[in-house]
Amino acid sequence: MKLATLKLDPKQQRRDGELVIVSRDLRQAVSASDIADTLQQALEDWDAVSPRLEQRYAELNAGSAMGAFDLDTRELHSPLPRSYHWADGSAYLNHVKLVRQARGAELPESLWSDPLMYQGGGDVFLAPHEDIAALSEEHGIDFEGEIAVITDDVPMAVTPQQAAGHIKLIMLVNDVSLRGLIPGELAKGFGFFQAKPASSFSPVCVTPDELGDAWQDGRVHLPLSVHLNGEKFGEPEAGPDMIFGFPELVAHAARTRHLGAGAIVGSGTVSNPDPDGGPGKPIADGGVGYSCLAEVRMVEKILFDEIKTPFMRFGDRVRIEMFDRHGHSIFGAIDQQVVKYQPK
The missing domain is CATH 3.90.850.10 (Fumarylacetoacetase-like, C-terminal domain)
Known part of the structure; x- marks a missing residue:
């Protein structure tokens, strides 16, 4: 599974960004914010959260993930x-x-x-x-x-x-x-x-x-x-x-x-x-x-x-x-x- 953090405006108190799932070829991503808002949040409840993230990762790579978008890695923060x-x-x-x-x-x-x-x-x-x-x-x-x-x-x-x-x-x-x-x-x-x-x-x-x-x-x-x-x-x-x-x-x-x-x-x-x-x-x-x-x-x-x-x-x-x-x-x-x- 590949994960990343989409940059958001820190002035809106979103300096930790938004958790996204990234396709294996790094070309597409899909939001995971309905599973965990941020990567930090996902790590704090990893055992419960990771199976859902893995399922969406499989869907993204299969081309069936709802809301998938083309990814520009320049829009990503450090994870x-x-x-x-x-x-x-x-x-x-x-x-x-x-x-x-x-x-x-x-x-x-x-x-x-x-x-x-x-x-x-x-x-x-x-x-x-x-x-x-x-x-x-x-x-x-x-x-x-x-x-x-x-x-x-x-x-x-x-x-x-x-x-x-x-x-x-x-x-x-x-x-x-x-x-x-x-x-x-x-x-x-x-x-x-x-x-x-x-x-x-x-x-x-x-x-x-x-x-x-x-x-x-x-x-x-x-x-x-x-x-x-x-x-x-x-x-x-x-x-x-x-x-x-x-x-x-x-x-x-x-x-x-x-x-x-x-x-x-x-x-x-x-x-x-x-x-x-x-x-x-x-x-x-x-x-x-x-x-x-x-x-x-x-x-x-x-x-x-x-x-x-x-x-x-x-x-x-x-x-x-x-x-x-x-x-x-x-x-x-x-x-x-x-x-x-x-x-x-």
């Missing part, structure tokens, strides 16, 4: 325009190694057994086609292509096996980072905060069964496609190098607290080392590329002792998408341009 809980892990250790090396930080041995995770701001998410408004290019504007899951209510101290049953939906993430602000924040022994502005998510989220055999061991075994200014920047595999699967990440987030329905847990930046253990090659050199700029910059430093690639500048555009094995877009695309913030 949850805001969330009570947004926690992002860092399950790809190749990424952790590179970004830590970039700021001269050690890699603790515990990272092989205990996930990294930070709690981000969930009160405001960007829409998948909304501009990334930044104050200054000097802040080191970077994108981070990731995968995330959405849960129902998760009890405290669940096991990973139990946590797997609480994963209801999957989507993509652009976890925007301001790399220039990260070292100063972490040097204080706290953070991230200012270095992590609003994230955005794919137009559509899907139930795990929608991925078929690409969903295995709590991981998505498909490449993540990233384009920068129209050029392919990366296509790393999301499955094999994810040290902790989503059940482990959800269990980690719930170790000492309950997670409310609609909690979002991210994978961290998708990243692959070279088959020989190297840090990863650009697409142009026969590698799978990268899902963020920080990695390619560190690789340049390692290989050439010179950083050549700048962080994002005003006017730059990033596109993040994932395709099934038949070449069909699964979640729709995150497609965003960086602009200079103009106070209103």
